[in-house]
Amino acid sequence: MTRIALVVTDPEFYADDPDPDTPLILDSLLSADVLAEMVVWHDPEVDWSAYDLALLRSPWDYPLRPAEFDRWLQHVAPLTRVLNEPHMVRWNMDKHYLDDLASAGITVVPTSYHRSPGSAAEALTRAAQEGVTGGADGPAHVVVKPTVGSRSRLAGLFRADDPGAQQLAEAIIADGAAAMIQPEVPELSEGLEKAVYMVDGQFTHAIAKGALLARGGGMIGGIYGENAQVVEVTEEEKAFVRQVLKAVMKVNGTEMPLYARIDIVDTARYGKVLLEAELIEPLLNLHHAPGVEHVFAEAIRARA
Structure with missing residues (x-):
């Protein structure tokens, strides 16, 4: 019987942000006689070679520990099939x-990337001078966010000349990521x-x-x-x-x-x-699209 690991993280991580998708996918796979279970990605006791497929579902803490997640991908890839593919996942982890x-x-969206506070300051100064999104609303606004992150962690929308924009860029850089700066998109x-x-x-x-x-x-x-x-x-x-x-x-x-x-x-x-x-691990919003969990489960079975 096909055995599939639905890759998640510690239950405590979902206390304030539940994963609505994985239980639906799990039920659909089980109803199709696929032996599937939720498995915590960083559990050292897991024998990944026992699975035909490790499906990344909601390891939502990976942006907090990207180096560890990368090592996990390297460890698991020779032991079982991982989807999406580890090479693609590594590439997708960083918004470069x-x-x-x-x-x-x-x-x-035009994007600049910054590893130093000085570089970020120069980009914010240019944005303020160019007034990309200014118009009737006043000076240009920009979005500042990390290249490695999810669910808008350390992301902010500021006037380009707001000191808060520079402070956020510096906090992102201090956190170990590069800071992205983009013009506000009104839409x-x-x-x-x-x-x-x-x-x-x-x-x-x-x-x-x-x-x-x-x-x-x-x-x-x-x-x-x-x-x-x-x-x-x-x-x-x-x-x-x-x-x-x-x-x-x-x-x-x-x-x-x-x-x-x-x-x-x-x-x-x-x-x-x-x-x-x-x-990597998008929320699929399956609870808003009844029946799609079965489409997804069948695609998983075909890959496994």
Whole structure:
């Protein structure tokens, strides 16, 4: 019988942020006579060679311990099949991957990367002088966030000349990551981002999360909270997402990802842009898309 590990982390980590997807996937696999179980990725007692497949589902603490997660990938890869593929996952862990996709012809939000406070300060000064998103709203606003992170940890939306922007960049650098600086995309602040979900390269559903970042720093409402709503996706948007996945495969020399969340937004300034290609452990929002768990489970079985 096929045996599959659904890779998660310590239950305590989900106390304030439950994983709604994995129980649905688990039930669907079990109902199809697949022996599946949730397994904590950093549990030293696990015999990974006992599994036919280790499926990354919600190891959501990996941004807090990226070096350890990378070592785990190196350890597990020779013992069992890991999906998505470890090479792709390592590449996807650091948002410098956006530069690779831009070089492959995908439109992304203009981004600069900074390893020193001085470099970040220069970029913020340029943004303030250029007034990219200023207009009637005043000076330009920018988003500052880490290259390794998730769920908007250490991310903020500031006026480019706000000292808080520089302070956040310095905190990110001190935390061991590079700081990304991007111009504010007004359509994002209006909540028009779409998270498009793909299983084996096929569209399943899409979610709008709503705006998250408050101007001046922090989250709207004071805490991270997605207001997930199912949304329609146009054929043009689906075609753009497929182009992103083709670029992902080309850059990595890998097969189609088993699963992907591709965050996009249609902008007045840049056209359709890629915000993020999440290939590691995306929340799939399956509770908003009844039946997709069975589509995903069948794709898992086919790969296993």
